[in-house]
Amino acid sequence: MDKSEVLRYLGHKGQQLSRGLDLEIDEMINKCRDISKPKYVYKIYNIKKHPDGVEFLGSSLYLFGKSVINHLKGADKCAIFAATLGADIDREIAVMQKTDITRALILDAAASALIEEVCDTAQNEIAGLAKREGRKITSRYSPGYGDLSLDYQQKILNMLDAQRKIGLTASTNNILLPRKSVTALIGFI
Amino acid sequence: MKVLEHLKNNFLLFDGAMGTMLQNEGLRDGELPEVLNIEKPGIVSKIHRQYVLAGADVVTANTFGANSLKFKNQKYTVKEVILSGIKCAKESGAKYVAQDIGPTGALLEPMGTLTFEEAYDLYKEQVLIGKEAGVDLFIIETISDLYEAKAAILAAKENSGLPVFCTMTFEKDGRTFCGVDAVSAAVTLSSLGVDALGVNCSLGPKEILPVVETLAKYSKVPLIVQANAGLPKDLGGKTVYEITPEEYTNEIKKMADLGVRVFGGCCGTTPEFIKSMKNYLDTVKPKEIAPPGVSFATSGTKAVCLDGRTIVVGERLNPTGKKKLKEALVSNNMDYVAREAIEQAQHGADILDVNAGLPDIDEPKLLQKVIKEVQSVVNLPLQIDSSDPSAIEAAVRFYNGRPIINSVNGKKESMEKILPIVKKYGTLVVALTLDEGGIPKKAEERLNIAKKIIDEAEKYGISKEDIIVDALVLTVSAQQEEVLETLRAVKLIKEHLKVKTILGISNVSFGLPNRELINKTFLAAALGAGLDMAIINPMSPGMMGTISAYKVLSNEDKDAAGFIKKFASEEKREVKVVDNENTSLFDIIVQGRKDESAQKVSKMLDEGKDPLDIIENEFVGALNFVGEKFEKGEIFLPQLMQSAQAVKNAFVVISDFYQSRGVKREQKGKILLATVKGDIHDIGKNIVKMMLENYGYEVFDLGKDVDKSLIIETIKKENITLAGLSALMTTTVKSMKETIDEIRKENLPCKVMVGGAVLNEDYARFVGADYYAKDAQGAVQIAREFFKK
Numbered sequence: 003m004d005k006s007e008v009l010r011y012l013g014h015k016g017q018q019l020s021r022g023l024d025l026e027i028d029e030m031i032n033k034c035r036d037i038s039k040p041k042y043v044y045k046i047y048n049i050k051k052h053p054d055g056v057e058f059l060g061s062s063l064y065l066f067g068k069s070v071i072n073h074l075k076g077a078d079k080c081a082i083f084a085a086t087l088g089a090d091i092d093r094e095i096a097v098m099q100k101t102d103i104t105r106a107l108i109l110d111a112a113a114s115a116l117i118e119e120v121c122d123t124a125q126n127e128i129a130g131l132a133k134r135e136g137r138k139i140t141s142r143y144s145p146g147y148g149d150l151s152l153d154y155q156q157k158i159l160n161m162l163d164a165q166r167k168i169g170l171t172a173s174t175n176n177i178l179l180p181r182k183s184v185t186a187l188i189g190f191i
Numbered sequence: 192m193k194v195l196e197h198l199k200n201n202f203l204l205f206d207g208a209m210g211t212m213l214q215n216e217g218l219r220d221g222e223l224p225e226v227l228n229i230e231k232p233g234i235v236s237k238i239h240r241q242y243v244l245a246g247a248d249v250v251t252a253n254t255f256g257a258n259s260l261k262f263k264n265q266k267y268t269v270k271e272v273i274l275s276g277i278k279c280a281k282e283s284g285a286k287y288v289a290q291d292i293g294p295t296g297a298l299l300e301p302m303g304t305l306t307f308e309e310a311y312d313l314y315k316e317q318v319l320i321g322k323e324a325g326v327d328l329f330i331i332e333t334i335s336d337l338y339e340a341k342a343a344i345l346a347a348k349e350n351s352g353l354p355v356f357c358t359m360t361f362e363k364d365g366r367t368f369c370g371v372d373a374v375s376a377a378v379t380l381s382s383l384g385v386d387a388l389g390v391n392c393s394l395g396p397k398e399i400l401p402v403v404e405t406l407a408k409y410s411k412v413p414l415i416v417q418a419n420a421g422l423p424k425d426l427g428g429k430t431v432y433e434i435t436p437e438e439y440t441n442e443i444k445k446m447a448d449l450g451v452r453v454f455g456g457c458c459g460t461t462p463e464f465i466k467s468m469k470n471y472l473d474t475v476k477p478k479e480i481a482p483p484g485v486s487f488a489t490s491g492t493k494a495v496c497l498d499g500r501t502i503v504v505g506e507r508l509n510p511t512g513k514k515k516l517k518e519a520l521v522s523n524n525m526d527y528v529a530r531e532a533i534e535q536a537q538h539g540a541d542i543l544d545v546n547a548g549l550p551d552i553d554e555p556k557l558l559q560k561v562i563k564e565v566q567s568v569v570n571l572p573l574q575i576d577s578s579d580p581s582a583i584e585a586a587v588r589f590y591n592g593r594p595i596i597n598s599v600n601g602k603k604e605s606m607e608k609i610l611p612i613v614k615k616y617g618t619l620v621v622a623l624t625l626d627e628g629g630i631p632k633k634a635e636e637r638l639n640i641a642k643k644i645i646d647e648a649e650k651y652g653i654s655k656e657d658i659i660v661d662a663l664v665l666t667v668s669a670q671q672e673e674v675l676e677t678l679r680a681v682k683l684i685k686e687h688l689k690v691k692t693i694l695g696i697s698n699v700s701f702g703l704p705n706r707e708l709i710n711k712t713f714l715a716a717a718l719g720a721g722l723d724m725a726i727i728n729p730m731s732p733g734m735m736g737t738i739s740a741y742k743v744l745s746n747e748d749k750d751a752a753g754f755i756k757k758f759a760s761e762e763k764r765e766v767k768v769v770d771n772e773n774t775s776l777f778d779i780i781v782q783g784r785k786d787e788s789a790q791k792v793s794k795m796l797d798e799g800k801d802p803l804d805i806i807e808n809e810f811v812g813a814l815n816f817v818g819e820k821f822e823k824g825e826i827f828l829p830q831l832m833q834s835a836q837a838v839k840n841a842f843v844v845i846s847d848f849y850q851s852r853g854v855k856r857e858q859k860g861k862i863l864l865a866t867v868k869g870d871i872h873d874i875g876k877n878i879v880k881m882m883l884e885n886y887g888y889e890v891f892d893l894g895k896d897v898d899k900s901l902i903i904e905t906i907k908k909e910n911i912t913l914a915g916l917s918a919l920m921t922t923t924v925k926s927m928k929e930t931i932d933e934i935r936k937e938n939l940p941c942k943v944m945v946g947g948a949v950l951n952e953d954y955a956r957f958v959g960a961d962y963y964a965k966d967a968q969g970a971v972q973i974a975r976e977f978f979k980k
Contacts, residue, residue, distance in 0.1 A: 089368060171298050
């Protein structure tokens with residue numbers, strides 16, 4: 003895990019770190035790796051663009067919004083993926099908040115960095131599939147970005163059977179649970 | 192023949208996958224499969240029929256996700272899809288129709304936001320519809336949270352007299368997504384009274400075998416296996432499963448040998464799989480599984496075996512004689528409760544006793560709250576300790592896992608009230624050897640009471656391995672002559688009744704100096720008399736040392752491995768004496784030396800320094816200094832927090848100082864903090880809380896996912912004039928606005944500050960807040976300005 007990413011999540015801007023804090027960050031990064039159970043799942047669909055949104059062929063998903071059309075410009079296929087670090091890391095962060103909140107904050111930042119890393123892994127795998135077709139991929143795009151509604155969270159999880167496959171759910175307020183989780187779209191161009 | 196009757200002497204064969212079959216029939220991704228019960232009933236019935244023809248005894252109606260949460264804003268109601276699903280299943284001509292009940296789709300508290308009662312209500316609705324439609328049984332399946340399983344099982348049992356089967360889904364590491372292991376699952380589901388339990392989904396039959404072996408060891412009811420057709424493989428975006436019906440059946444043979452009695456298939460299995468299994472099962476006879484013969488207490492993710500080992504029950508979550516805990520319970524300071532639980536766990540407790548009995552308090556409500564808090568931070572099983580049967584029942588129902596009830600006694604009334612609860616929820620129970628005549632003097636009489644309780648329990652179907660007898664410790668300073676009589680009773684009870692025993696050791700030493708010495712001497716004697724479970728303070732090295740030593744002497748700690756590990760490292764560890772003689776408190780705080788500040792402050796108090804002066808000048812001065820550095824960007828958040836934690840740790844010393852003198856420290860002002868309804872991100876709010884408390888404000892922390900009504904109620908009750916609300920998601924900013932609107936509508940003289948990742952000045956205006964705090968330091972500034980007026 004890239005330590006500089008963890009520091010970035012902690013709002014670090016070049017301030018001098020004491021040795022104690024530096025070690026604590028290393029320790030929390032290791033702990034995060036030990037406890038997390040990264041998992042991801044994805045599916046690839048042919049898509050069709052409409053003036054008001056994007057249709058995922060062979061499924062019941064239709065994403066309304068300008069921003070998603072824009073993001074998938076030039077794409078006729080799209081991967082949907084979901085990734086999570088699992089429930090154990092959430093629990094550990096919650097427990098640590100009671101005993102040492104600074105460490106909890108660092109662990110939380112480490113987990114944020116790790117889930118991004120997991121997403122990168124998934125993205126590379128998807129890029130590999132695209133490459134076989136001689137194509138490139140877009141960056142990741144998630145519900146909540148631009149005008150893409152967060153209300154799609156549940157639908158995306160359903161499409162991927164994500165609760166069964168990786169234990170990922172969404173609350174009625176569209177918060178992904180376990181918390182260190184991501185859903186995203188990646189276009190094939 | 193009813194399904195349970197069938198199960199007595201026969202295998203019971205379920206069907207295979209529905210989802211896979213529906214996909215082959217054109218179900219589109221993202222569509223709710225249950226909708227097809229109404230729109231294409233012919234297809235659904237056809238699939239059921241294929242399974243019946245293949246030899247399935249039971250077909251599973253296509254109702255897995257038919258709950259009101261998933262069917263919110265859908266074309267059809269839950270009732271419509273369930274009724275039509277059951278109709279399709281019945282039309283297949285199957286011997287039995289099971290109503291399929293899957294997870295709600297939302298995570299339960301504490302990891303999620305769905306409450307236990309909400310989950311229960313969702314399941315209850317499904318069960319009532321199924322019962323009306325005439326299903327033969329319920330299969331609760333693909334569950335990964337034992338707590339959710341409990342909600343579903345109770346809903347099914349309490350609202351129908353029908354059989355309930357339950358299966359969970361495990362990963363390769365032998366745990367479910369929520370961290371449940373096979374022992375906890377077998378024990379907890381058995382104790383809740385399911386008619387059969389087992390595994391489904393997730394893995395193929397080969398990979399699931401170790402889990403099935405464990406279930407077979409600890410289940411008290413017949414086992415179910417409904418595995419996937421091997422592990423899924425992705426073939427160009429299409430999922431396929433790797434094994435053939437014959438390979439599947441080969442694995443099933445091993446499971447039938449283990450005593451599995453109910454078979455079927457999950458993802459990727461087809462009628463061919465069922466047919467192949469049927470052909471095999473027709474040639475063999477089902478085997479009985481041996482009863483486990485040992486007892487476990489469980490939490491949601493951990494099972495603790497109570498037989499054949501010495502058990503430490505942590506006593507610290509009982510307010511009797513504990514001033515600080517009492518105060519924490521009265522003032523709703525759940526952080527204190529959580530820390531006590533965590534520390535006991537870290538010090539080696541196996542089980543924690545939990546008691547919330549205080550005068551003039553709603554004990555059922557408080558006990559539930561304490562249990563929720565404790566279960567969210569430790570995974571140890573709990574011993575629910577109360578003299579109020581209604582508090583016990585509320586707690587046991589709400590508890591995640593299989594608890595111990597503390598306690599029942601030999602009084603008729605106690606047995607009549609407590610034993611039905613023990614039976615209904617399948618708990619363990621501590622039996623006190625006292626009755627209408629009080630605590631008998633003689634050991635023999637206590638033995639008789641124990642026997643009476645055990646006999647009475649048997650009438651309810653409670654087996655004696657689930658009863659732990661407490662022969663009652665008397666206080667040596669009051670009843671010196673009878674202290675050893677308790678140990679004699681322990682011996683007699685072990686010898687004659689062959690049950691486990693427990694004692695609350697610390698009672699012995701009330702009123703004496705050097706209580707620990709008396710306690711650990713008595714503990715050693717009690718262990719020698721055959722005591723199984725000791726209720727003690729796990730934070731006491733002397734008591735825990737006695738336990739460790741006894742485990743070596745009694746041949747429980749083989750080769751003294753645990754003992755050597757514990758004490759060899761302890762001897763090596765030097766006692767760290769911090770030399771901060773020449774460092775000022777100011778520097779200690781500024782440098783964030785959070786482990787040194789308490790020591791320094793206690794030294795300063797010893798030297799006669801005024802505590803108020805320490806707070807007002809030393810703490811506030813140093814905090815202002817680091818606060819400014821933070822604002823200028825010279826330090827970043829973890830550094831600010833280390834300083835804040837240094838103050839927080841030192842504050843404990845000052846609070847103790849005040850408390851020991853019976854003085855109440857004057858607070859600077861009351862502030863309410865809450866993460867709004869629907870939002871569960873609370874680390875930011877907790878940082879703000881620590882900082883505000885450091886400045887001497889009294890913080891009413893309502894936690895996360897807080898209903899606006901509770902916020903209003905607290906503002907009124909405590910006359911709060913400043914409330915801080917936090918939200919992290921755009922979707923929950925809405926509930927922030929609703930909360931503030933409500934505060935305004937009620938015309939409360941309370942200002943509101945808001946903060947959280949997605950918030951900014953614009954959002955703050957949008958929600959109608961009075962102040963926007965961009966970070967924790969900002970919240971401190973707002974509070975200081977506010978209370979200056």
